[in-house]
Amino acid sequence: MVNWICICVAGLAALGLYLASPHQTLWRAALARATLLRWLALPLLAGAVASAASAYGAWCGVCIALAGFMMTLVALPYLDAGLHGRKPAKAGARHVG
Numbered sequence: 001m002v003n004w005i006c007i008c009v010a011g012l013a014a015l016g017l018y019l020a021s022p023h024q025t026l027w028r029a030a031l032a033r034a035t036l037l038r039w040l041a042l043p044l045l046a047g048a049v050a051s052a053a054s055a056y057g058a059w060c061g062v063c064i065a066l067a068g069f070m071m072t073l074v075a076l077p078y079l080d081a082g083l084h085g086r087k088p089a090k091a092g093a094r095h096v097g
Contacts, residue, residue: 006052006061007068013044014072025084026076045069 019030020037030037045065053061 002051002055003064006048006064007071009044009051010048010065010068011072013041013048014069015076016041016044018073018076024076024080026080 016037018024019027020034020041022031022034024030048065048068049061051061052064055061056064
């Protein structure tokens, strides 16, 4: 049970970072609080590591928290694109990056 709590808290940290990104379209109002969301992600991730480390040990807790964090960071752009049906870029349009 503790590992699922840890994964959910790490997922919340990843969600905060994603919502602070200017390229997201899940919740545009979150951009007004981007700095707060970025700073909130750090204690959430630390809390996720601490909750798993207390039950499984330090390095195992880090691995569990990072797995949940990275899994959420990978899934959120796909969720965003699926919900908002991104259109392909026009020919000759410049990509970000």
